[in-house]
Amino acid sequence: MNNDSTALYAFRKYGNTVLRAAFAFSGSYSEAEDIVQEVFLSLHINPRSFNDDEHLKAWLLRVTVNKCKNLRRSFRFSRTCSLDELENSEAICEISTKGRELREQIAALPKKYAQVIYLHYYEGYSIKEMAEITGKNENTVGSLLRRGREKLRAELEREDEICREEIIKTL
Known part of the structure; x- marks a missing residue:
């Protein structure tokens, strides 16, 4: 596989995964x-060789995580509001209502927990x-995953309790 087809192959196979x-x-x-454009452009400009598809996927996700971190650190990100926040961006996502609610709960977690849970x-x-x-160290990742689960569980239980109280009020 030549360098041009590596980036194209990766985009066709993992484009949606990287976007998600x-x-x-x-x-x-x-x-x-x-x-996503930046990730696949960097693969195209600086071609690499990969052991297998899992290695390629892991590299793509690692680059994606790094680009997201860079975005979070950027001046532009900290000083602007995206149009997605103003519009109903949920119409773009093709996931169920429950899945969307869970996704929102995960997104509401601190980024270090949301990242490993995702x-x-x-x-x-x-x-x-x-x-x-x-x-990160394996022990650190394990701790982040455990703490993220605990935070997510506590938040879901709190919301469930609020819903029960609302139902009782209407009776």
Whole structure:
């Protein structure tokens, strides 16, 4: 496979995965699209060789995570409001209402927890693989995943309790 076809192959096979990851980390569909372009452009400009498709996918997700981190640190990000926040960006996502609510709960978590929860539950990575992707120690990733689950569980239980109280009030 030559360099041109590597980037094209990667885009066709993992384009949607990279887009979902970028959206999960950036919270903005338009920013996610820009990040996807940057990720595949960097693969095209600086071709690499990969052991297999999983290695390619892990590299793409690692680059995506790094680009999202760079976006979060940028001056532009901290000083602007995206159009996605103003419009109903949920119409763009093709996921169920419950899935959307859970996705919003995950996005509301601190980024360090949301990142590992997304990689584990949405992309199916193990703690060891997530440690390689995020550049963190395996024990750190395991702790982040455990704490993220605890925070998510507590938030879901709190919302469930609020819903029950609202139902009782209407009776």
